[in-house]
Amino acid sequence: MSKVVVIDDDPMVQELIAAALRDLPVEVSFADSAESGLAAIRTQEPDTLFLDIRLPDLSGIELTETIHALDPKLPIIFITASDDSNTAIEAMTVGAYELLLKPLDIGQIQEVASRAISARRMMQIPVRLSNDEDTSSNVMSDQDSMIGRSAAMLEVYKDIGRVAKQEVTVLICGESGTGKELVARAVYQHSLRSEKPFLAVNCAALSETLLESELFGHEKGAFTGADRRRIGKFEQCDGGTIFLDEVGDMSPSVQGKVLRLLQEQRFERVGGRDTIQTDVRIISATNRDFEQMIQDGDFRLDLYHRLNGYRIDLPPLRDRGDDIVKLLDFLLTKYANEAAKDIQGIAAETLELLKSYDWPGNIREMQSVIRKAILKSTGPVLVPDCLPSEICGQVNTTTQDSRDAQSPLQESASRPNTEINDAVDLVAFVDQCRNAKSTSLYADALEFMERYLIARVLEESAGNQSKAAADLGISRGSLRKKVRELGLSIEHHVE
Numbered sequence: 001m002s003k004v005v006v007i008d009d010d011p012m013v014q015e016l017i018a019a020a021l022r023d024l025p026v027e028v029s030f031a032d033s034a035e036s037g038l039a040a041i042r043t044q045e046p047d048t049l050f051l052d053i054r055l056p057d058l059s060g061i062e063l064t065e066t067i068h069a070l071d072p073k074l075p076i077i078f079i080t081a082s083d084d085s086n087t088a089i090e091a092m093t094v095g096a097y098e099l100l101l102k103p104l105d106i107g108q109i110q111e112v113a114s115r116a117i118s119a120r121r122m123m124q125i126p127v128r129l130s131n132d133e134d135t136s137s138n139v140m141s142d143q144d145s146m147i148g149r150s151a152a153m154l155e156v157y158k159d160i161g162r163v164a165k166q167e168v169t170v171l172i173c174g175e176s177g178t179g180k181e182l183v184a185r186a187v188y189q190h191s192l193r194s195e196k197p198f199l200a201v202n203c204a205a206l207s208e209t210l211l212e213s214e215l216f217g218h219e220k221g222a223f224t225g226a227d228r229r230r231i232g233k234f235e236q237c238d239g240g241t242i243f244l245d246e247v248g249d250m251s252p253s254v255q256g257k258v259l260r261l262l263q264e265q266r267f268e269r270v271g272g273r274d275t276i277q278t279d280v281r282i283i284s285a286t287n288r289d290f291e292q293m294i295q296d297g298d299f300r301l302d303l304y305h306r307l308n309g310y311r312i313d314l315p316p317l318r319d320r321g322d323d324i325v326k327l328l329d330f331l332l333t334k335y336a337n338e339a340a341k342d343i344q345g346i347a348a349e350t351l352e353l354l355k356s357y358d359w360p361g362n363i364r365e366m367q368s369v370i371r372k373a374i375l376k377s378t379g380p381v382l383v384p385d386c387l388p389s390e391i392c393g394q395v396n397t398t399t400q401d402s403r404d405a406q407s408p409l410q411e412s413a414s415r416p417n418t419e420i421n422d423a424v425d426l427v428a429f430v431d432q433c434r435n436a437k438s439t440s441l442y443a444d445a446l447e448f449m450e451r452y453l454i455a456r457v458l459e460e461s462a463g464n465q466s467k468a469a470a471d472l473g474i475s476r477g478s479l480r481k482k483v484r485e486l487g488l489s490i491e492h493h494v495e
């Protein structure tokens with residue numbers, strides 16, 4: 001469970017933060033002075049800190065230096081009553097993760113705390129490159145493991161070792177769900193900047209204006225809604241590492257600005273005149289075909305060369321040979337433990353089906369399939385009935401060779417639309433989760449509902465992403481991200 005410390009002498013603020021964090025899996029401790037706060041940080045070793053800018057014995061900004069000496073990567077969320085942009089700037093330049101203005105809002109506290117805890121997790125939880133025989137014994141350790149000892153994965157581990165300590169940019173390419181974020185974290189954790197922050201930005205999740213402001217910051221009045229100056233990630237992360245996820249989704253204007261930053265290590269905030277110097281290492285990742293994007297004029301060749309100081313290609317799961325079985329073993333133990341179910345293994349027939357499936361959503365899809373199979377299972381061994389029909393059906397009708405020869409469109413035409421059919425009975429799904437004593441019912445039910453909704457809208461728009469995104473009221477980038485996260489496939493719906 002993550003730990004949060006709140007240093008604020010206002011009991012109302014303490015109460016509000018306690019109420020906001022009540023439903024999150026966090027343990028919260030409170031302190032009302034700089035001195036007691038420091039003691040709490042020493043004993044609790046928190047993952048995130050809420051810090052009042054005005055404390056009775058010292059200012060929060062002054063206290064930050066001591067806190068950073070204790071824990072340089074602790075995300076600090078400053079709380080301030082003043083809407084004074086100088087305070088905001090000072091807070092961000094001493095290394096604040098975020099700044100909250102009073103009056104505080106419960107939803108905002110929850111959102112910022114979740115982001116900070118996840119940022120801390122990325123920096124702190126070691127990524128273990130697992131080429132050991134025994135994967136299941138490591139399941140309970142507090143590490144994120146990259147399972148796999150296939151020749152292709154050993155090359156990836158070697159690449160990480162070769163490049164981590166070099167001060168060059170790294171470009172990680174691979175299909176969705178292949179582990180690009182884990183690789184980025186492993187590079188950072190083994191780098192010379194591992195004691196400095198690591199901040200991730202998903203370039204597909206934000207509109208062009210918001211992405212530009214997220215990366216470079218903005219001046220007050222730079223655009224509608226810019227009601228105060230904001231410090232961007234490149235300024236905030238000086239000395240550290242920025243992970244640009246889905247970098248292929250950047251608009252041409254943001255591409256131009258990132259290129260200049262890479263060439264000169266300088267930039268201006270949106271709407272600003274001051275030139276800001278920064279020193280960041282960029283690791284980026286994409287699941288798009290860069291060569292094709294460059295040919296089509298969608299990505300700048302000069303920026304590609306700058307981002308590609310060293311390229312790591314992650315193989316799709318279907319090309320990782322025996323790693324599939326190791327991953328199945330790892331995930332089975334992990335999710336059976338989580339669901340507190342006594343699952344002893346996978347039936348031979350089920351294993352054959354899982355081995356011959358082509359896993360278009362890679363490891364993320366496998367996680368989802370195994371979690372659901374465990375929930376569905378009524379005995380100690382996973383039988384084919386526990387698998388979704390696209391896995392059960394496929395092996396009976398096509399051999400591996402004939403499938404290799406099929407185009408995605410032929411393949412989708414031969415598949416029943418199980419994403420929609422499997423997803424209609426929410427009541428039965430919730431019943432199954434309750435019977436299995438699931439401890440992640442909320443997340444599971446939301447995923448179940450999203451899967452149905454997105455598959456249905458994609459089906460109705462015949463795979464037209466712009467139309468589907470407009471109908472859902474989300475950006476195309478967010479739609480693509482959701483499709484990937486849920487292991488769905490857009491081609492599957494194209495007529």
Ligand SMILES: Nc1ncnc2c1ncn2[C@@H]1O[C@H](COP(=O)(O)OP(=O)(O)OP(=O)(O)O)[C@@H](O)[C@H]1O
Nearest residue numbers: 145146147176177178179180181182287363364484
């Ligand atoms: N080799 C591996 N062993 C175990 N788990 C893995 C491995 N690779 C990835 N995972 C897990 O699979 C999930 C997806 O990984 P990750 O987010 O790194 O993929 P990604 O390539 O960045 O996906 P996307 O392109 O959709 O952002 C994560 O939960 C990650 O921990």
